[in-house]
Amino acid sequence: KQEVTQIPAALSVPEGENLVLNCSFTDSAIYNLQWFRQDPGKGLTSLLLIQSSQREQTSGRLNASLDKSSGRSTLYIAASQPGDSATYLCAVNRNSGGSNYKLTFGKGTLLTVNP
Amino acid sequence: KAGVTQTPRYLIKTRGQQVTLSCSPISGHRSVSWYQQTPGQGLQFLFEYFSETQRNKGNFPGRFSGRQFSNSRSEMNVSTLELGDSALYLCASSLGRGRPLNEQFFGPGTRLTVL
Numbered sequence: 730k731q732e733v734t735q736i737p738a739a740l741s742v743p744e745g746e747n748l749v750l751n752c753s754f755t756d757s758a759i760y761n762l763q764w765f766r767q768d769p770g771k772g773l774t775s776l777l778l779i780q781s782s783q784r785e786q787t788s789g790r791l792n793a794s795l796d797k798s799s800g801r802s803t804l805y806i807a808a809s810q811p812g813d814s815a816t817y818l819c820a821v822n823r824n825s826g827g828s829n830y831k832l833t834f835g836k837g838t839l840l841t842v843n844p
Numbered sequence: 845k846a847g848v849t850q851t852p853r854y855l856i857k858t859r860g861q862q863v864t865l866s867c868s869p870i871s872g873h874r875s876v877s878w879y880q881q882t883p884g885q886g887l888q889f890l891f892e893y894f895s896e897t898q899r900n901k902g903n904f905p906g907r908f909s910g911r912q913f914s915n916s917r918s919e920m921n922v923s924t925l926e927l928g929d930s931a932l933y934l935c936a937s938s939l940g941r942g943r944p945l946n947e948q949f950f951g952p953g954t955r956l957t958v959l
Binding site: 760761763765770771772773774775778818820822831832833834835836837 | 848850877879886887888889892900902932934936946947948949950951952953955
């Protein structure tokens, strides 16, 4: 059974700091990995999608890496801003029967960026 | 391009009642997945539909059911509501086939409260 762990559970940093969020998964037979952001009481916003054959993806100040063999992914946020404050969720997508579309989520990292 | 829409956004029900939630995917998307989010369990996969067929199902009791219509809109139904069914129910859509076009896009969710 796939398990996804995110460390730390909560993180508070001053504005402008670079930071790294960690995600680990127990079964390396994944199809892809997706990072999401969730604001309080809201739905999920997709940040980055990394296919199993890729090592990293970048979007603006965000960079996500994937090491499938060790079961790890990191999300790097450069020059953090108060608007980055949210819960960040990591989810792995594993083949499940005939469907590739079942995400297993971590519990998330609650990020607070202080002005 | 409109995103994933879910209705209603908020619901209050009492134990023993049943409820139906609706999800309209992004235009052109044929896969719809449903997730339950609670503070204790986090995000858990309920089921996924593609072309009106359920392709995958999570570990939820039979009280949770769903369906998909020919226009890809989906509904999920929960019968005989229990207090523990109080949660944010999220719907996600994706194209449903092909790589890398299986990125999942989430709606804002339906907040269900069972009293």
